Amino acid sequence: MRAYTPKDDVQAKAYYTDRYYVAPQVPKSEVDTDEVFASDLEAIKAKFEVKEAFIQVEQMVVYINAHDIYGVLELMRDELEYTQLSELSAIDWLAKDNTFEIFYQMLSMKKRKRIRIKYFIQNGQAVDSVEKLFRSADWSEREMYDMFGIEANGHPFMKRILMPYDWQGHPLLKTYPLQGDEFASWYEVDKIYGKEAREEIGPEIRDTARVDRYDSQRFARLGFEVPKGTEITGEEERNVDSYQEEEGVFMIKKLNKETSKIVDDPQR
Amino acid sequence: MAQIKNRLTPFFENITFDRDDNELILNFGPQHPSAHGQLRLMLHLQQEMIVKAHPDIGYLHRGMEKMAENMIYNEFMPTTDRMDYIASSSNNYGFALAVEKLIGLEVPRRAKVIRMMLLEINRLMSHLFWLATTALDIGAMTVFLFAFREREYLMDIIEGYCGARLTHAAIRIGGVPLDIQDTFIAQLKDFLDKLPQNIKDYEDLLDTNRIWLMRMEEVGVIPTDMALSWGCTGPMLRASGVAWDIRKEEPYELYDEVEFNVPYSDKCDNFARYRIYMEEMRESAKILYQTIDMYNECVEKGETELMAHAPKYVSAPKLDIMTQNYSLMQHFVLVTQGMRPPVGEVYVATESPKGELGYFINSQGGPYPYRLKLRAPSFWHTGILTDLLPGHYIPDVVSIIGTTNIVFGEVDR
Structure with missing residues (x-):
């Protein structure tokens, strides 16, 4: 049976984590x-x-x-001189207790202080939108919606901002894989060519470490290189590399004229 | 051939419009050369005047926050280069500082001095780049060539230090990887000595230039309230009458030991922003002269350490790794598994050339950050276009986008 992986x-x-490892805490003060x-x-x-x-x-x-x-931020802006909302976003705790933690990073330039206001919401x-108080929340809340699917009540234009409008899924959720999900891998093919072209084109390859051993142009056939355009059968002989250094480097003393080839086509 | 006189006369007999007004919707970008990257603007126009602007971003979105959650801390460092790629060391630095605050690391003095040198060189590079591209947008080709020439010198210095010209990755968590090269200070001094004359050259070309003034003065006025409300920082905020520079107000590294002024203006327009960039270049040069002295002091005192000593988080010097068994083991663990900062949260803001660059890190004690939020200044400087552009004319769009100094690696992350 395959090992169970949490989804x-x-x-x-x-x-690997040492079984006796206890993570230390960043100190908090009163x-x-x-x-x-x-x-x-x-x-x-x-x-x-x-x-x-x-x-x-x-x-x-x-x-x-x-x-x-809304009330807290209004109080902070109008009475406590926290005039800027630097940042606003969420932390995904769905796996732990089905909640999101929302944070608002406030800055007071007069007091030279920063406060982080936080609260939890259920999935x-x-x-509540604070766009009326701070215009910067306009885009931050849209980004939060785009990345986590958390909507802001009272926002004038609650649409995606970074991902395309017709995207499905919210990329910063912990359930969303790094390489993208099924929808992501077919998004462009479906949109440009239609679903019927799926078999012909294939899914988008989002794994940068992927190596295709039949792809001769992307360094994937090291040792079995073939000229460009050659049909690959998979039964190529290994090219034995020899290095100049093996014979000494500074001046070439031995030159094997039989095996060396003079290039006649400069456009090769 | 006989001239067809009616050829260009349009006739509208068969066309009906959805709306009975003069509003034209113009799609500006995302491939427009003056959009400074991948900015798409949907502009609603009445004649030539913009009545509504809708910036559309996301064409360069790479999901850096997602990538950060799947990378160990040191692995993420080169990725930060790709945010504000005009001044990449400042991104490296913001991230390194955030992690250092999370861990509670103290960086050796010599490393701090080198970091400040790199940061200020990056600021100069960024401002020169800004000047060049904005001047080019407005039609001042000469300034573009001049500014790029100077930027090239700085890139050569940086290249000598870390081998890269654009994506430096020159700063590590806990210090810097290398000491500066022998020619660094001489090259830098050479450059700095010429800089005042260079800046004067740009100013001679621009300050009283009729076209430049027409495109800049009283254009793109951002009142103080609007700048604060939109989360503007850096030169954008200082040009709107708030003298707020994080280097001065919440000093990090050794910025409290150097002397420099924070230029600001209450004109709030494009021209004010241009003046601030020019003045900031002078201030950066001032700081760089002082860091050179500080570096020489470090050398005299024999302070050679470049990385913090914290075996749990930072690898030992190469010599130790090669000679001592335990250092090698720790290095191996740090490279394969990654460091594990304590459980906690940190938000650290630094003054990047564009404004407040903040890193919010939530660590759950694992080798991967649980949540990393990148607060990039350009994101809000793009957002403000929504409120700023209405009332302006199409040619103003170009000069306003120019002076906001947005870089799309940072906006979309």
């Missing part, structure tokens, strides 16, 4: 070790529920409820 996370895995962050957190806590907050690598991370996001749940 909910098909990304690369470490092939929020009150930093005055600015502490007062910001108080301001957020006064109006909204904060589930967890800590400082990690010089930045505060605040976990809130999903439905509070299939939509988020």
Whole structure:
């Protein structure tokens, strides 16, 4: 029987992990070790529920409820001087507990501080768009939808941004293989030539490490090279390589005129 | 042959239009030479004026974030080159710094100095490239030739250092792989000494050039609010009246030890952006002079270390690997399995020539990042075209795209 491979996370895995290995943690510190962050957190806590907050690598991370996001960002922009939304995206935890973690990376230029607002949503749940607050969310939310399939309520133009509009599947999900799925490998053939041309053309090859031993033009027939265009039977004799170095390099002392060939066609 | 006078007279008798207005939809790109790569713009036009713009991206999408999730950390380094390929060391550096912060590595001083040299050379290369291409778009061919000549010198220096001209991969997690070559400083000084005159040459050609001014002044005005709201960073933000430079405000490496100014402008238009690029080149030159002194100090003090000493994450020096059994074993594990940073998250922003280049890494303690988000400045500088272009005319599109300095390797990732 073939070994069972989980289908909910098909990304690369470490092939060996010491059974006694315990991964260390990036240190977290309490929020009150930093005055600015502490007062910001108080301001957020006064109006909204904060589930967890800590400082990690010089930045505060605040976990809130999903439905509070618009209010929290509005408060941060208007009262706490966090005037820029640098980044917004999701982390796929579907394999673990069927949730997505959404993060909003905020920057205050006056305070020189960065805060990351985070919350969890269930698979299939939509988020509230913050495009009205920060125009930069317009494209980020579209990218998040494109990559994870998470829709943003109230977004003016919820369409794919990087992938084609008629694409199927969301590439950054852990269930989506690196080389693309069935749809991806036939996408261009189906679109340009139609499904009936599938057999003639074949699927798109997305594996860069793939070696076709009958392809004489892509270094795949090392040792069995044949001139371009020759029909390959698979029974070619091995070309024995000999190197000039074996006979010494600096000046050629022996030249075997019988085996060497003078090229007569410069266009060969 | 007799002239057919009515040949070009169109007749519309058989044509009915869906809409009864003068709006024309123009498809600009993705193969347009002034679209700086693979930008497609759908422009709704009333006569020559744009009333609606819809930038369409994704023609260079390679899925770098996906690739990162399937690569060990060191393996991903050359891939970062392909983001902003005009200044690839700055991408390498952003990634290296993010991983170093995640691990908590301290990089040796000499490596820091070399990194700063590389970063500033990259900034100069990028700004020169920007000047060249934008000037070419607007029709100033001479400036293009001049700026590319200078960029060539810098590429030669970089080539001498790491062997590559465009995709450097010159920075490693934990330091730099090599010391600078013997001719590096002499070549660099040579270049820097000539640079002020070169910049003056460009300015003489452009600053009072009537055509240049007409295409630049009062065109593409980005008010401060709009720039902040759209997440603009770098020269785009500084030209809109916010003096924000991450090198100054949240200093990394040794930027707190060098002296330089942050040029900014409250004009908010294309011309302001052009002035900022020119001033930043001067500031970069200033920083480079200082790094040369810092490097010489390191040499005098005998600081020779180039990579951090952290056996769990960084391979030992080659000499140790070749002579000591344990170093060889660790090197083997780091190459085949990859380093395993601690469990945690980090977002690190650096000032790349284009703006804020951020790396968000979520590590679950494995040799592959669980999630890596690339925050590339050009992505938002492309997005802002949606709001910026309406009200402008078609020729302005070219100069606005030029001054936003977008690179599509970075926009699409």
